Amino acid sequence: MYDIIYNSPLFKGLTIVELNTLFLQIQFQVKTFRSGEILAHAGDDVNRVILLLNGRLQGEMIDFAGNSLKIEELEPPQMVAAAFLFGPKNIFPVYLSAKTDGKILVIPKKEFIVLLSRESRVMVNYLNIVSGKAQFLSGKITFLSLKTIKEKIAYYLLQKMKNGESGIIKVEQTQTNLADLFGVTRPSLTRTILEMEKRGILKWSRDQVSISDLKQLNLILGR
Amino acid sequence: MYDIIYNSPLFKGLTIVELNTLFLQIQFQVKTFRSGEILAHAGDDVNRVILLLNGRLQGEMIDFAGNSLKIEELEPPQMVAAAFLFGPKNIFPVYLSAKTDGKILVIPKKEFIVLLSRESRVMVNYLNIVSGKAQFLSGKITFLSLKTIKEKIAYYLLQKMKNGESGIIKVEQTQTNLADLFGVTRPSLTRTILEMEKRGILKWSRDQVSISDLKQLNLILGR
DNA sequence: ATTAAATTGTAACAATAGTTACATTTACAG
């Protein structure tokens, strides 16, 4: 078990020996689950840490387009519902069900608090996880608040350019995928891309986009 | 000072005496700022805790409609950029500027980590703050991913009913306000409301809405 | 009670995106 949680975001930075010592001091359970089993219902109390050791779970996921009811698979060794253990509403936002057989590590919230104050590396790890979620969501909201497809394209491309350099952007996505990511239909996306091409803003050829008029692109976002 | 932070979400639950003792053990600064001053630029490193003691600051705010660039005022004794102290991206998401003269409490991140592991009540408080942010954002995304005005109305009303009971809902908002909250135009909202009335789903009279057909209302959200 | 301001109702038209269906082009397996 310790070899698995050794690699988890929550316990990273600790040695296996340290993990062993730490877990001697707290109460926890390892539970097995069977494929198809429902581990938590939406609305259930979150009063424990659940760390997926092996197997696959599925739950809600926020995708790029914010279709929040889409289902995401959790892979080991991820934490379940990390942002719902604390805060005002300690309930599962969605169903949590098993796609395969597997095992979870369960730590009661009280024990977890002890653990956090005893081992500051775990505390920092956990803070990183929860903060990361908040940051992720914050970014999604920025994207979601873009109203038109043109704006979404502009934002997407400008983001890609930041991590890059020149006016040529590699898009490792098909338009079909992008449309899905944006939460729009594929023909609408294509239509908008072609319109932007006609206006001389960019040139989109398969997996490569070249920006011809950066000013106009920024203008779309009101910058 | 301690009388102010005594009431802050971050330090609540501790007595003034305990706060005094705690602050003797860590490094911190109290800084004054002047109206108009920019306390942090978007992109600046977040390597410190900032707690507003008095005065008013303004920064980015995510509103109900997700217009993320709207400006929100921070009031004392709130924390600034709580979700950006940890996590992968430790940078201010927005400008932070002063609306009035005032004072802030500044604790370097390193010191703050010491503080968190030394006083688990503060740790739990902080976890509650960050988790609360994540939960808030998660809720906003659920709302933002509703595509049509009809869906937004349905979601809004059903949320209101949860905390209530009967088929009569008090809406302490004008349609003008609601439209703004939803991120749509007022005539469009009115039009949609009237259409829903025509279909016998609800009856909207000023500040009071009565649901005539709960099933249809749920159906709009695909439930 | 009267008036000004705020709120709500309405309508014509424009803009944007979804829907559906099919044509064309490209990639790639055999």
Add this chain to the structure above:
DNA sequence: CTGTAAATGTAACTATTGTTACAATTTAAT
């Protein structure tokens, strides 16, 4: 090299929302 599947281009039509402007109604202050 060829055939098939995937990706992209295109078009007509519908649905939804925005825009603008004004009318009707309600609220609240004097």
